[in-house]
Amino acid sequence: xxxxxxxxxxxxxxxxxxxxxxxxxxxxxxxxxxxxxxxxxxxxxxxxxxxxxxxxxxxxxxxxxxxxxxxxxxxxxxxxxxxxxxxxxxxxxxxxxxxxxxxxxxxxxxxxxxxxxxxxxxxxxxxxxxxxxxxxxxxxxxxxxxxxxxxxxxxxxxxxxxxxxxxxxxxxxxxxxxxxxxxxxxxxxxxxxxxxxxxxxxxxxxxxxxxxxxxxxxxxxxxxxxxxxxxxxxxxxxxxxxxxxxxxxxxxxxxxxxxxxxxxxxxxxxxxxxxxxxxxxxxxxxxxxxxxxxxxxxxxxxxxxxxxxxxxxxxxxxxxxxxxxxxxxxxxxxxxxxxxxxxxxxxxxxxxxxxxxxxxxxxxxxxxxxxxxxxxxxxxxxxxxxxxxxxxxxxxxxxxxxxxxxxxxxxxxxxxxxxxxxx
Numbered sequence: 518x519x520x521x522x523x524x525x526x527x528x529x530x531x532x533x534x535x536x537x538x539x540x541x542x543x544x545x546x547x548x549x550x551x552x553x554x555x556x557x558x559x560x561x562x563x564x565x566x567x568x569x570x571x572x573x574x575x576x577x578x579x580x581x582x583x584x585x586x587x588x589x590x591x592x593x594x595x596x597x598x599x600x601x602x603x604x605x606x607x608x609x610x611x612x613x614x615x616x617x618x619x620x621x622x623x624x625x626x627x628x629x630x631x632x633x634x635x636x637x638x639x640x641x642x643x644x645x646x647x648x649x650x651x652x653x654x655x656x657x658x659x660x661x662x663x664x665x666x667x668x669x670x671x672x673x674x675x676x677x678x679x680x681x682x683x684x685x686x687x688x689x690x691x692x693x694x695x696x697x698x699x700x701x702x703x704x705x706x707x708x709x710x711x712x713x714x715x716x717x718x719x720x721x722x723x724x725x726x727x728x729x730x731x732x733x734x735x736x737x738x739x740x741x742x743x744x745x746x747x748x749x750x751x752x753x754x755x756x757x758x759x760x761x762x763x764x765x766x767x768x769x770x771x772x773x774x775x776x777x778x779x780x781x782x783x784x785x786x787x788x789x790x791x792x793x794x795x796x797x798x799x800x801x802x803x804x805x806x807x808x809x810x811x812x813x814x815x816x817x818x819x820x821x822x823x824x825x826x827x828x829x830x831x832x833x834x835x836x837x838x839x840x841x842x843x844x845x846x847x848x849x850x851x852x853x854x855x856x857x858x859x860x861x862x863x864x865x866x867x868x869x870x871x872x873x874x875x876x877x878x879x880x881x882x883x884x885x886x887x888x889x890x891x892x893x894x895x896x897x898x899x900x901x902x903x904x905x906x907x908x909x910x911x912x913x914x915x916x917x918x919x920x921x922x923x924x925x926x927x928x929x930x931x932x933x934x935x936x937x938x939x940x
Contacts, residue, residue, distance in 0.1 A: 544575060544576070544577055545575075545576045545577065545835040545838040546576070546577040546578075546579065546835070547576060547577070547578055547579070547602075547603035547604060547833070547835050547838050547839050547842060548579050548580075548581070548602040548603050548604075549578060549579070549580040549581070549602055549603065549604045549605065549842060550580075550581055550583065550588075550591070550592055550595070550602040550604075550605035550606065551563070551580055551581065551582045551583070551605075551606055552582075552583055552584075552585055552588035552589075552592070552605075552606045552608070552825070553582075553583075553584065553585045553588065554582065555582045555584070559582075560582075562858070563580060563582070566845075566846070566851065567580060569845075570841075570842060570845050573845070574838070574841050574845070576835070576838040576841065576842070578842065581602075589608070589612070592605055592607075596616065596619070596621045596830070599832065601621065601830040601832060601833070602830060603829065603830055603833040603834070603835055603836075603838070603839040603842075604827055604828070604829055604830070604833075604839040604840075604842045604843055605827070605828055605830070606657065606825045606826070606827060606828075607654055607825065607826050607827075607828045608823070608824075608825060609642070609645040609646070609654075609656065609659065609822065609823055609824045609825060609826055609894070609895075610645075610713065610823055610895050610901070611645075611895050611896075611897065611898070611899075611901030611902065611905075613645065613646045613648065613653050613654040613826055613828060613897070614646075614647070614648040614653070614897040614898060614899055614901070615899040615901065615902075616653070616828065617648035617649075617651075617653040618648060618899040619899075620831060621830065621831055621832075622653040622654075622828050622829065622830065622831055623653070623828075623829040623830065623831050623833065623836050623839075623840075624651040624652065624653055625652050625653060625654070625655060625829065625840065626651055626652050628840045628844070629652060629655070632844055634844070634847055634848065634849070634866060637849075637866045637867050637868045637869075638655075638656055638865050638866060638867070639656070639659065639865055639867060639889065639890075641822070641889075641890070641892060641893070641894065642656040642659060642822070642824075642865055642894075643656070644894045644897055645822075645826070645894040645895070645897055646826050646897070647897060648897060648899075653828060654826030654827065654828045655826055655827045655828075655843045655844070655847055656824065656825075656826045656847075656865040657824070657825050657826055657827050657843070657846060657847055657865055658824050658825055658862045658863060658864060658865060659822050659823065659824030659862075659863050659864075659865050659889075660789045660790050660791065660822065660823055660824055660862055660863050660885070661789060661820045661821065661822040661823070661885060661888055661889050661892040662717060662721060662787050662788065662789050662812065662820050662821055662822075662823075663787075663788065663789060663809045663810060663811060663812055663820065663884050663885055663888055664681060664682075664785060664786075664787065664788075664809060664810045664811065664812045664813065664884075665775070665778065665785070665786050665787065665788030665789075665792055665796075665807060665808075665809055666678075666681055666784060666785045666786075666807065666808055666809075666810065667778050667781065667783070667784050667785075667803075667806065667807055668806050668807060668808055669781070669806045670695055670702065670781060670784040671691075671695070671784065674691075674694045674695045674784075675694070676691060676694060676695070678808065681785075681808070681810035682785075682810075682813045683810075683811070683813055683814075684813050684814065684815070685725075685751055685813055685814070685815045687813060688705065688785075688813040689751075689755070689759060689761070691704065691784075691785070692704025692705040692755065692759070692761035692784070692785065693759065693761055695761070695784035695785070696760070696761045696784075698760075701763075701782055702781070702782055702783075702784065703761055703762055703763040703777075703782065703783055703784070704761035704762075704784050704785060705755055705761050705762055705783075705784070705785045705786065706762055706763070706766075706769065706771065706773070706774030706777070706778075706783045706785070706786035706787075707752060707753070707755050707756045707762040707766050707769075707916070708769065708770040708771055708774075708787065708912075709756070709766045709767040709768065709769060709770075709912060709913055709916045710767065710768050710769055710770045710909075710913070711906070711909045711910065711913060712770045712909060713905055713909075714770040714771050714772070714787075715770065715908070715909045715912050715913070716895075716905040716908040716909055716912075717787075717821045717823075717895075718752065718771070718787055718912075719748065719749065719752060719908055719911075719912055720821050720893070720895075720908075721787065721812055721819055721820055721821055722748040722749075722751060722752045722815075723740060723744065723745055723748040723749075723819075724817075724819035724820075724821075724893055725748075725812070725813075725814035725815050725816060725817060725818065725819035726744040726745075726747050726748040726751075726814075726815045726816055727744045727815070727816040727817065728740055728742055728744030728745045728747075728748060730896060730908075731896045731898075731904075731933075731937075735896050735897070735898050735937070736937060737933075737934055737937060738929070738930040738933040738934050738937075740926065740929070740930065741926045741927060741929075741930040744816075745926055746922055746923065746926055747815070748815075749911070749912070749915060749922045749925065749926060750922045751815075752912070753912065753915040753916050753922065756916055757915070757916060757918070763777070763782075763783070766916060767913050767916045767917050771786050771787045771788060774786035774787075775788060775792055775795060775796050775799070776799050778796060778803075778807065779796045779797075779799035779800035779803050780799075780800055787812065788809070789823075789885065790861050790862055790863060790881075790882065790885060791862070793861075793881060808880060808881065809880075809881050809882075809884045809885065810884050811884050811887060811888050812888070817891070818888060818891045819891055819893065820888045820889075820891055820892045820893075821892060821893055821894075821895065822889065822892035822893070822894065824862075824863075824865065827842070827843030827846060827847065828843075829843070847865065847866065849866060849868060849869060852864045852866055852869045853869050853872065853873065856869060856873055856876075857873065860875070861882075863876070863882075863885065863886075863889075870886065898937070900936050900937060903936050904933050904936055904937075907929050907932045907933050907936070908929060910929070911925045911926070911928065911929035912925075914928075
């Protein structure tokens, strides 16, 4: 009887041991969420990269692509439901610190310490993916805003298209010469709608005036200063006083101005590398008739960057595999092939940018590369969406005459400080 019991016990132990080995040998499978980066040809490209990754690391990948317009809601819903993707793209415009503050993301510091590419990432990008001293995202691609202008309109106004404005004074001078209301042509497009784009427009003028949005520790507003007032007044007076921005400005953004520029109705506006294909799709005949330049400044060159980072879910069963996916996508080889195939976007890796001729030689890209070291991040605080909304309302209140620039700055400062103090 004792012998029979021993056999049964050994059998149970053997079954449990085999089950344990099977679990340990289970092939990792990760779910990846991707915002945008779809369209003709992209699905085959993603399939190719996934196949390469699976073969190299023995990890199975399921990926889902969502349009930009729904991606944020889809991603947040997955996190809130407790069923997040293992790896995902997160916007560099405040998503990473927001998600990290909610406990949704895995810190990546231990991986970054050993990864070959860490020192190749543009240094100013780390601020956007850091929360309370820990890094929660791997910057993947980036861009920055520059001046987009219509070369043919410059010629018609007697301006040299090879000599775009460099200072605020020159910007206003050029915009006045370029404006012809009878023909429906305006010199510069001021973003005034309730949109993140309006916030970014004000930030460019603010930082180029020598100001900043928040204090160094992100605890208080820092824009109610002489520099902040000068930036707000100059930016809004392009519309309210000088009338070089078109009627309807309080409801427009750079997206609207890009369309107008494509049809010869706006001479200058803020844009970036994403503008190139979009403006040519709107009007193929504009190809070769538009250019970029560093955005004009008052005290120093300034711009704002955007882009995406790979993040790893805190609840992921396969965190190591999820990290490997982000590292693979941000590797030198993959990024170089991606950029050469698609002509962009701008890699977060300095070595890739420096090794691809068109980033350094294409006249549209050269100002972007030149300005990127001057690019600042949107403050990496969880409250950023609410703060940005206040800035949008501040600008719009001045554009519509509801407040003076001084009143709007004081109102916005109070609102932003309340938001920061309440969290």
